[in-house]
Amino acid sequence: MSAPIRVLLAKVGLDGHDRGVKVVARTLRDGGMDVVYTGLHRTPEEVVTAAVQEDVDILGVSLLSGVQMTVFPKIFALLKEKKVDDMIVVAGGVMPDEDVEKLKKMGVAEILLQDTPPQEIIDTLTGLVEARGAR
Amino acid sequence: MARRYVPSLELIGPASDGETWAVARLISRAEAGVPEAREAIGQIYKRAGRAHVIGITGVPGSGKSTLVGKLVQRLRDDGLRVAIVAIDPSSPYSGGSILGDRIRMSDLVLDPDVFIRSMATRGAVGGMAHAALDVVDILDLAGFDKIIIETVGVGQDEVEIAKSSHTTVVVSAPGLGDEIQAIKAGILEIADIHVVSKCDRSDANRTMTDLKMMLKDGIGSALTRGWLPPVLETSSLNEEGFEELVASLDKHLTSLDGPAGVERRAQISAFRLQKAAETLLLERLRQQANYGTQTRRVSDRATDPYAAATAIVDQFSRETTHV
Structure with missing residues (x-):
């Protein structure tokens, strides 16, 4: 029996919209994954510290507040500081097309926008972990 | 990558x-x-074997995670390094889980001397996760002084935590009245320390009285011989009762300096050996050539489960003795 994929889902900053992230959490649970949910209003420091301790395969950050270009650089800097170079970072929520390109260049593995069907989220995350291989 | x-x-x-x-x-x-x-x-x-392993258990919603959060803050005031293993249930259908204990401990996240790890039960029964004690050893190696295992919310019979920790704390919430009566022959027996949480509520007194009466009636586990489990009250809301809880934890740890501690540690080791042997044996038996056939025969009611199991174990024994 292979171990379930571990995912940490986080809401960062002044964004109180957690209906979507809770739906995603349940979707991933039903897809057989272990989902750590950290709750609302977290800082990048809190999220990365938790993700490193939990050693998740995937760090998923849900943003509906438009601060992605501030938050993701911080997350990558913190991961580097904590000597973690194999965590898959995924963004979810609502963001403009031009940011999607920039985020990908920055190292965000996938950006799952608001109209992504549940099964596609599961398949995308599973595919990312398979492509990474054993760790 | x-x-x-x-x-x-x-x-x-x-x-x-x-x-x-x-x-x-x-x-x-x-x-x-x-x-x-x-x-x-x-x-x-x-x-490993240096850290003080504390088990915290209780029914779902009794306030375990919040209590752990407040307890750890108090332990940090004493300069102790603390790790928490928080266990939540896996789905029996998908195998997935939502691990949400961290949300109640968010004040601790940025403290470099606190480590929180969430685990799913992955089909383990008894309120624990299969590898929880291996995880405890790793945290022990990493130099944590206190390692707290928070079990899943348990019912009546999930008592493995008592065979896994040096000190077991059973958390009871007020307002469960009749349920207290119902569970008193089960989980309440394993407590080294009883805590009634949410003591800011007016009905907490009754729960305190119920527990004290139960202890007076002489129900206590063999594990706690020579130690009278105290009944403490805490309020995570008002941050009350945690001095007393820490004092009790210390006192119980001291009580383990003598023969009681040797016995307790021996029980924990024996339990781990037994679990490891069970896992290994089951793994090997499932690899037996006749495992599939016997499973089908049981399913067709051509044989019964006990006879089929005997056939599998017998063949396994024959094969291993001829090696």
């Missing part, structure tokens, strides 16, 4: 230096049961 697989044996050094990434990775491998990690986990076992 190919990256070198760091062998588990090479993680022991950085983990014992307290490097979070190495501790976290070893835990993942222990939890996943990666065969490559078995030797490393064995070595870690031999080096």
Whole structure:
């Protein structure tokens, strides 16, 4: 029996919209994954510290507040500081097309926008972990 | 993003230096049961055994996670390094889980001397996760003074925590009245310390009285012989009762200095050996050539489960003795 994929889902900053992230959490649970949910209003420091301790395969950050270009650089800097170079970072929520390109260049593995069907989220995350291989 | 697989044996050094990434990775491998990690986990076992392992258990919603959060803050005031293993249930259908205990401990996240790890039960019964004690050893190696295992919300019979921890705290919430009566022959027996949580509520007194009466009537486990479990009250809301809880935990730890402690540690080791043997044996039996046939025969009612199990075990014994 292979171990379930571990995912940490986080809401960062002044964004109180957690209906979507809770739906995603349940979707991933039903897809057989272990989902750590950290709750609302977290800082990048809190999220990365938790993700490193939990050693998740995937760090998923849900943003509906438009601060992605501030938050993701911080997350990558913190991961580097904590000597973690194999965590898959995924963004979810609502963001403009031009940011999607920039985020990908920055190292965000996938950006799952608001109209992504549940099964596609599961398949995308599973595919990312398979492509990474054993760790 | 190919990256070198760091062998588990090479993680022991950085983990014992307290490097979070190495501790976290070893835990993942222990939890996943990666065969490559078995030797490393064995070595870690031999080096561990220094930390005070505290089990916290109680019914769902009794306030375990919030209490753990407040307790850890109090332990941090004394300068102790604390790790928390928080266990939540896996779905019996998908195998997935939502691990949400962290939300109640968010004040602790940025403290570098606190480590929180969430685990799913993955089909284990007894309120624990299969690899929880391997995880405890890894945290022990990493130098944590206190390691707190928070079980899943339990019912009446999930008492494995008492065979896994040095000190077991059973949390009861007020307002469960009749349920207290119903469960008193089960989980309440394993407590080294009773805590009634949410004592800011007016009905907490009754729960306190019920528990004290129960203890007076002489119900107590063999594990706690020579130790009278105190009944404490806490309020996480008002941050009350935690001085007393820490004092009780210390007192119980001191009581384990003598023969009681030797016995307790021997019980924990024996339990771990038994669990390891069960896991290994089951794994080997499932690989037996006749396992599938016997499963089908039971399903067709051509034989009964006990006879089929006997046939599998007998064949396994014959094969192993001829080696």
